[in-house]
Amino acid sequence: MSHDGYELDENGRNCTVPCHLEYSLDGGDYTADIWVRGDVISFEISALTSGWVGIGFSLTRSMPNSDVVIGGISGEDFVTDAYASSRSQPPSDSQQDVFNYEVSVEDGRTVVRFDRMRVTGDSNDVALDQSTYILFAYGGSISSTNPVNIGIHSRRGFFSP
Secondary structure, three states: OOOOOEEOOOOOOEEEEOEEEEEHHHHHEEHHHHEEOEEEEEEEEEEOOOEEEEEEEOOOOOOEEEEEEEEEOOOOEEEEEEEOOOOOOOOOOOOOOOEEEEEEOOEEEEEEEEEEOOOOOOOOOOOOOOEEEEEEEOOEEEEEOOOOOOOOOOOEEEEOO
């Protein structure tokens, strides 16, 4: 099966490099497009929110012990690579492994685009060269004085590997 010139398996998920995966939840209120291009993976996540939007990577499909990337706009845009050790706001990693990022608001949606390596070598990142659950969350408030200080998500869930 082919999508946008990228090869997918019969389920439309697992792919050979390069490939493009698309996910949509909540009737399209949250979307994730993922492009695997060798060792670099490009992401575009968006949600129908004026708050923040995030994506996570977990071996267990739950928030504790997951690698997350969160972005939004509160005066200025922000994207942070974080590690969730529990069910609370994840602190930013000391090693930021996202690059080429941008945040925008388009038609009432917060859109976050970024790249990261499949394997970063950071102990707080989940290596993306293995079967991984993809977590999603969005909504909540953003602190005007510290944009990385976000409120609890209004929606969350996961995609199976």
